[in-house]
Amino acid sequence: MADQTIIRFENVTKQYDQDPAVLNDVSFSIERGRFYTLLGPSGCGKTTILRLIAGFTEPTKGNIYFHEKVMNDVPANKRQVNTVFQDYALFPHLNVFENVAFGLRIKGCKNDEIKRKVLEALRFVNLVGYENREIKEMSGGQRQRVAIARAIVNEPEVILLDEPLSALDLKLRTEMQYELRELQRRLGITFVFVTHDQEEALAMSDEIFVLNEGNIEQSGTPTDIYDEPINRFVADFIGESNIVPGVMKEDYLVQCAGKNFDCVDGGFNRNEQVEIVIRPEDLEITLPDQGKLRMKVDSQLFRGVHYEICGYDQDGNEWLVHSTKKANVGEEIGLYFDPEAIHVMRLGETEEEFDKRLEAYSEATHAD
């Protein structure tokens, strides 16, 4: 698998002037043909990572490898990478055809080859017949597709996309998410996609990097990250969640809200302080005495697909429930959940330690 790696960041730090570092000792690798998403709040360094890959800026410390060759100071125009910019950055003085042809013309391709490739790229993004349009005559979604065509026509190894969907309305955005994912599969090119929208990230990616303040908090498949966030930040940022303090009585048994619950996590010390996560959609409403927990309903919102119910248990922990069943405000209800719904987080654990623990206790389980 090692030869599949195209780009590798090795302890990359980026710092502007005397400001605190924008990226902090970041390491990761990007493999051929996969869809990666950089996910994080505004200002966490997503664009900075893309700019480092594209070559618009150089790392302060650390190395960036392309196919195991250091690329730190190779200029952008010499890299096998193309970018779809957040504002698309289409050339306003050129029409659609010439925008897409820009990279090929610079490479000095022959006219008929340019024509063939540009038309093919436009077909890929469903823009056949728009060749002679001016950019200002195109809609937002069409512009975005021109920008994608302009990138793919050069047949780069990696395409970088900086929040390309953020300017679109919800419907078009969902549509484009499908189109983009589909396009990536057809082309087999690696995509590195930036977004601060967690649903978008979960829907599209093979692998997600969750970023916070210049650090990669966690990386993994959408299900890994959703089901097993390693800390409060990730759990909170990826979807809504109930995060409650607890104590690990022993492996597979956790105490919280004054009760003991079976769970599926292990590798902790006896009586270790932990935090547990339960997703609101994993909580099921039951009659008060049939649930594992009791809570008093405090408020309820109709969200379309489900009701969002908020309440407090006897210990004063707040619980958020997503349910298709309706509850009544002020009423006592029971909450039921499976052992698998509980995810236990060790306080202050890094991703590396998390992976090690996971490995250790799953080995122990298999040994049983």
Add this chain to the structure above:
Amino acid sequence: MQIRTRNLYLIPYLTWILLFVVAPILLIVYYSFFNVDGQFTLGNYQKFFTPVYLKMTLSSFWYALLITIISLLIAYPTAYWLTKTKHKQLWLLLIILPSWINLLLKAYAFLGIFGTYGPTNKLLESLGIGTQQILFTDFSFLFVSVYIFIPFMILPIYNALEEMNHSLLDAANDLGASQWTTFRRVIFPLTLDGVKSGCQAVFIPALSLFMITRLVAGNRVITLGTAIEQHFLVTQDWGMGATIAVFLIIAMAFIMMLTRKRK
């Protein structure tokens, strides 16, 4: 109702245009059909097409062109550099400032600077080159003209550069363009409108320069502007002066059309 009030607002402007633009042009055209003795004639137009005047027209255009090109060559890099500096507003002010000073004043200042006993010649002497005749040469004429016009070239180019979306430069770079290619294929085409405005603002007034031609160039450079001035004020041949002015106006209209912005 609304349209009528809007038309009311236009009255001062239209009056102004009528009195100070349309009327003078009509007067000029009218005068161009009379000779020195006040008789109706087409002779002025015939005279314009004699070698003396054609040569003058040509030299006028030639100098205006030189001034425009030199201004452009200096102004473009300056404007580009301006967009990259930290204290843009300050630099911009320093560049605009001289254009607030009266033209005549600046011309007189150059008489001193370039004069036989002026600082330029002092410098040349101390360098061992010796005193040179700088005033009343093509060089001094071009130098002073460019100095006077250059702010009008820098500003529109600077504005065009500032308006340009800077991620376009990253995009060009990303698509494999070197810095020079980026300039040729993206920056220059996108600032072309600014360049056109600048050329307009320099070329047209440069065509009808007259004060500097006498003061700094010592009447060695005769432009259409000088000729008009001479006819009106010295030979009192208003008809011929007006005829030249008519051609100047036509030339200006033509240049305006040529440098019109595409929309």
